[in-house]
Amino acid sequence: xxxxxxxxxxxxxxxxxxxxxxxxxxxxxxxxxxxxxxxxxxxxxxxxxxxxxxxxxxxxxxxxxxxxxxxxxxxxxxxxxxxxxxxxxxxxxxxxxxxxxxxxxxxxxxxx
Amino acid sequence: xxxxxxxxxxxxxxxxxxxxxxxxxxxxxxxxxxxxxxxxxxxxxxxxxxxxxxxxxxxxxxxxxxxxxxxxxxxxxxxxxxxxxxxxxxxxxxxxxxxxxxxxxxxxxxxxxx
Numbered sequence: 331x332x333x334x335x336x337x338x339x340x341x342x343x344x345x346x347x348x349x350x351x352x353x354x355x356x357x358x359x360x361x362x363x364x365x366x367x368x369x370x371x372x373x374x375x376x377x378x379x380x381x382x383x384x385x386x387x388x389x390x391x392x393x394x395x396x397x398x399x400x401x402x403x404x405x406x407x408x409x410x411x412x413x414x415x416x417x418x419x420x421x422x423x424x425x426x427x428x429x430x431x432x433x434x435x436x437x438x439x440x441x442x
Numbered sequence: 443x444x445x446x447x448x449x450x451x452x453x454x455x456x457x458x459x460x461x462x463x464x465x466x467x468x469x470x471x472x473x474x475x476x477x478x479x480x481x482x483x484x485x486x487x488x489x490x491x492x493x494x495x496x497x498x499x500x501x502x503x504x505x506x507x508x509x510x511x512x513x514x515x516x517x518x519x520x521x522x523x524x525x526x527x528x529x530x531x532x533x534x535x536x537x538x539x540x541x542x543x544x545x546x547x548x549x550x551x552x553x554x555x556x
Contacts, residue, residue, distance in 0.1 A: 378544055429475055
């Protein structure tokens, strides 16, 4: 089963609104990362939050991490049509494993 | 800044053929990862190499093999291709030298098996 599961699977909002996407995971992590992917294109790293951090900001992005609930949220404020993409969370597990485990992604559509 | 380079960007093969995908990591990155993303799916980890040695193995079929060369570039070899192998194949690289390990992804190779 997937390490990370995201909700909602799809989100449609108007330009200027905020978009919130959630991610849950199952095992202990070293860090959690959010990626963006335009349709059929490459993955773009957005932001990384360590397991000992609770909140992080980067521009219009705000990420929270609750290790007790094994969940994270990504908030995009003042959304733009150009934010339309799929957003994935990915976890780097605790221990020696170095690969990322991706969630199923949220398809965000921002309507102009 | 230099990014991860993958070649080819697009590849069309027929069933039972073989394919070789190449990945050139960011200079001075010592780790390479391969991921497979099927249509509408999330990326799945296949295999990784650290300092030219296989470090982790994920859901890579036995028909696939990979290696990392002395110049740190990596190749993913895929044999007896099946229709289900059609996917985006991403390579990522990282370095242990930073305080936090971040993987940098290449643009991907889109493989279509007919």
